[in-house]
Amino acid sequence: MIIVLDKTISDTEYISVTMEFKSLGNQLPYFSIITQDGCDHDAIREHFPELAKYIKWHLVSSKEPMHYIANSMYWLKEDNMDNFKSTALIGCLPNDTTITEFIQMDKSVWYPNLIENLLWKRLPYLMELFHRDMRELFGDDYETKST
Secondary structure (H helix, E strand, C coil), X not given: CEEEEEEECCCCCEEEEEEEEXXXXXCCCEEEEEECCECCHHHHHHHCHHHHHHHCCCXXXXXXXXXXXXXXXXXXXXXXXXXXXXXXXXXXXXXXXXXXXXXXXXXXXXXXXXXXHHHHHHHHHHHHHHHHHHHHHHCCCHHHHCC
């Protein structure tokens, strides 16, 4: 399923946003939101603010965000909190402040296994929000219409 929105910015500029719930090869269907210039999410936020809430779901499959645990834990171990929060979709759920406070503690206090368990526990709630937003965007039968 594909939605394309175009907007003229000036006499010489335009922006085109493509939103898809698609599957390539044997992959699970996943959501993509891009511009004609690629993954320019800042431009989407600027010119289509009504679509900003969907950007966080870019590359989330019908099962989970792409490499959800592995990439989240990688960024945590690299001490890159911005990438950790983005990959783990921190901020989407009300209790995410607990995780944020927890990871800001001295590393000698927390254990990676504990954070990994927290990520697994929050996954069903994240996916519930993801599917709600996909139904809002594409309709109730969006998964059966993936391209």
